[in-house]
Amino acid sequence: MTHSVAVVLIALAILLLLYAVIIAYLIISNRQQQRLTTMNQHDCLIIFATQSGQAENMAQQTAQQLQAVGQKVSLVDIQYLTRQQLYQAKQVLWCVSTYGDGDAPDTARLALKHILSQPNLDLSHQRYAILALGDQRYSHFCGFGQLLNxxxxxxxxxxLFEMVCVDHLKPQDLARWTQHLEQLTQQKLMGIAQHSAWTSFTLKKRMCLNHGSQGYPIYQIQLAYDQALTWSSGDILEIQCGNAAVNIQQFLAAQSQTISDDVLASLQFKNLSQFPPQLPNEALKDWIERFDDLAMREYSIASIPAQGILELVVRQEKTATGLGLGSGWLTEHAALGQRLHAKIRSNPSFHLKDAGQALILIGNGTGIAGLVAHLAQRQQWGAQQNWLIFGEREQQFDHLYQQQIELWQAQGFLPVVDYAFSRDQAEKIYVQHILQQKSVQLLSWVEAGAAIYVCGSLQGMAQEVEQSLLNILGAEQLQQLKVQGRYQRDIY
Ligand SMILES: Cc1cc2nc3c(=O)[nH]c(=O)nc-3n(C[C@H](O)[C@H](O)[C@H](O)COP(=O)(O)OP(=O)(O)OC[C@H]3O[C@@H](n4cnc5c(N)ncnc54)[C@H](O)[C@@H]3O)c2cc1C
Ligand SMILES: Cc1cc2nc3c(=O)[nH]c(=O)nc-3n(C[C@H](O)[C@H](O)[C@H](O)COP(=O)(O)O)c2cc1C
Incomplete structure (x- = not known):
């Protein structure tokens, strides 16, 4: 081979190599481009199904994150979802919670029946992901998310990726959702969190409302606040639980070092029953900072902002090891004057809609909280068409908010009040029985446009009330009330 042929061959080989490198680069960048545009090609529909507002909050945060990186998204509450809307979407992100015993939230029941259960719906062109909120203490963990899937x-x-099940809003579960979305968008996202920052409240008053009751004590809890706060009747307070003084003392007794006041203060809300081991030479402050915070608990707000105080009605729970975490904190362990951390959570599915509408308020036990908040709001609006149906055990000991209710009656804001004190007569009576007894009146109120609001226990009350409503109104009319937002529940 002559020298010039060799030069030509080497030049060709270099060209070939360059060509191969360029082709490889184009293929890789094309693949990356394909991945990058996975979420860009089409608008993304985010559908939420919530009972008490958390899934809606997660859906809103998901939408904000995607919008921040240039995605076009639209957000829809499942109760307003149409079959066409679902069919047309190329990509859908579902944020759903589970209620009852593995059931769908109230707002999802119609879509489940009329859209998702229909056999002839073809979604083969659609990609989806599910963020399922739940609580592992229930036997059907994220039951509705599973059914939806x-x-x-x-x-x-x-x-698009496997369903993300979230236990009690654990940050590590929520982080998995964000990680998946980051992979999809190839963008760094801010991450979704349980909520906004804590607000500081002061425990102002604590009063037992049912001295002598056969049931566990129920307390009215009043929380004062300094900053301007607002909320709607029907909203929920999330409380950061705290430790009993005795638990803090036990923890301190086991430490050999002296503890400064600021470290002592930080112990108040830390989980002192389960924490990581202290690292060699780790300062006490740094170690405690690594402890998890205690869980939060939710309570229906029993007052409106115009009253200038945030009020709760809390039943003290007894557990195998003492008092319940949240109810024990509020009803016993937190000292009067103590600073508490809490957040107001909007609960749109239990908000009042129309001041002109008549209202039937049904509840039991601590469910009185959500009902008195609505009555206070109705009084402020001057809305007098209110009917209260309330159940507890004995009139003598369990007549919660008796004075306030009598005042509203005297002022003309509660023309009809019915009580079901179950243990005041030989045969037990519950609120569902009152509904049956007064079915004619119920029908006429509903036909005149009344809305029905139910607050309190799911088991034993809300389920039975729903059965009575089905018997009296029939499935079709009850369904219509749901669609019209005239049958709303805050149940737990
Ligand atoms: C939307 C909403 C509104 C609410 N409103 C009110 C209200 O207005 N008033 C009110 O009193 N309550 C209300 N609740 C209930 C409240 O949030 C708490 O669930 C209640 O106070 C009990 O919590 P606790 O921390 O005191 O008890 P916990 O410490 O949670 O214990 C409660 C029970 O669960 C059991 N338990 C605890 N942990 C576990 C576990 N890991 N596995 C199995 N079992 C366990 C305990 O043995 C005990 O029997 C509401 C709940 C919701 C969701
Ligand atoms: C009365 C009640 C029943 C519940 N039932 C279940 C259940 O069966 N399975 C589950 O995983 N979570 C269950 N949960 C937990 C909720 O799904 C969880 O708290 C969720 O974060 C609520 O979200 P939402 O506010 O969007 O409705 C239940 C909660 C309540 C208050």
């Missing part, structure tokens, strides 16, 4: 698979929709 099954329906979507049956309709041939393709999962």
């Amino acid at each position: 099954q329906h979507l698979q049956q309709h041939q929709a393709q999962a």
